[in-house]
Amino acid sequence: MRVSRTTSRSASRSASRHASRRALSRVAAATAAAGTAVLALSAPAFAHVTVQPEGTAAKGGYAVVDFKVPNERDTASTTEVEVSLPAGHPIASVMPESVPGWNVQVTKAKLDKPLTMHGEKIDEAVTKVTWTAADGKGIRPGYFQKFPLSLGALPEDTGQLAFKALQTYSDKEVVRWIEVPQAGQDEPQNPAPVLQLSAAADEHSTANAEDASDTTANAAAATDSHDTDVTARVLAVVGIAVGVAGVAYGVLAGRRRTA
Template identity: 45%
Template sequence: MSAYSTLNVRRLAAVTGLTLVSVVGLATAASAHVTVNPKEAVQGSYAKVSFRVPNERDDAGTTKLQVDLPMDHPLASVSVRPVPGWSVKVEKSKLTTPIKAHGAEITQAVSRITWSGGTIEPGQFQEFDVSMGQLPDDTDRLVFKATQTYSGGEVVKWDQEPKDGQEEPEHPAPVLKLTKAAAATGAGASGAPTVTTVSATGAKAGSADDGTARLLGGLGLAAGVVGIAVGGFGIARGRSKA
């Protein structure tokens, strides 16, 4: 290869490398926002979710996270897991329409959770765990609007609700998708539950068939070994006679 060709190859490699770095950088910046994990939970259940907060700045740390819980679908039970180095404040709001839970009428529900006092350094992330329930069964999502505060005073609001079939907004709010609970049993053509059972006699028959198959397989293997031995013996005799 000529010196000119070698130079061109090096230039092409350098340009390709810079392009890949730029693409990776854009992808990281686009995906680095406050999210709720896991992203799905079952309607009517209780769930433990984590609000994952990455630090998007190179010159400042994240010092506070505020999460607003949806009051149009209030949660009767909310508890937080302590995070070392962080303090937490839980606020409640009065409900316009009380809800019933555990046989009692609930007139207030947690509306906001704020973590502060700690620092998420550049290049790091932190998860804040919350146990919540009973999840509603009349909606397919819960939207948690979040506010991220940096040590330099910058405030970033993650409060734009993503819409199905549309591009993700610039500052999407964390969304927990709610799915319907799976049926405990299947249903046949008539709509009646179908149940699959295995009888004791069937299990025994299966065991017997399996044992028979193993026995036949063993006999076949033994016959093969004997055949090989006989063949080898015949070849040896033929060579000795020759």
């Protein structure tokens, strides 16, 4: 009976150990799968098309912005980048900078409502800018490229501009960065580049600053004039004193000679 009980206990312990090992294996596998899923979902957030600088472009002004395009693939190059300008806020002046190794095409369209710029009416505006790799190589894996645009005048009736972008790879894959982020929500998987606009400079404050500068300059000039006047008076008094002393010395010398 003792042998039977001992054997039963050993078998029970062995079964318990095997069950524990299987449970740990399942937990490890589930953890690894969850980690892989998290990395896969979060990867686009670290490498998407963005517009820079953010928060420094003033409403109503001009700015040079860079569209930063990273290559997210290991076996393909980015050979084309297409950026669409916001139709709801047309920009009268859009000028691309020459990028070595890339051809650029600017697409314009008629405006339903003409814009006024420097006193002139403009009835068309740029709707899209496309860069294509001239040599076919483009942006290689592990690299990024900046595409500058000069924009102006920036709209004054919005706090941001969303630019939808298409990124084409050498294997013909197209990634659409067109999802506009919404306040209070998580960043979308393929967010569109968004340029934040800051408040325009306050002309009244600028004028006050200029007036204050002029007042300071005038005060400084008045102080310099006053100091110069005081110095001149002091020198005059000293000169008179020296003159009187000279006359007195001459009179005394003459008396001594007469005596």
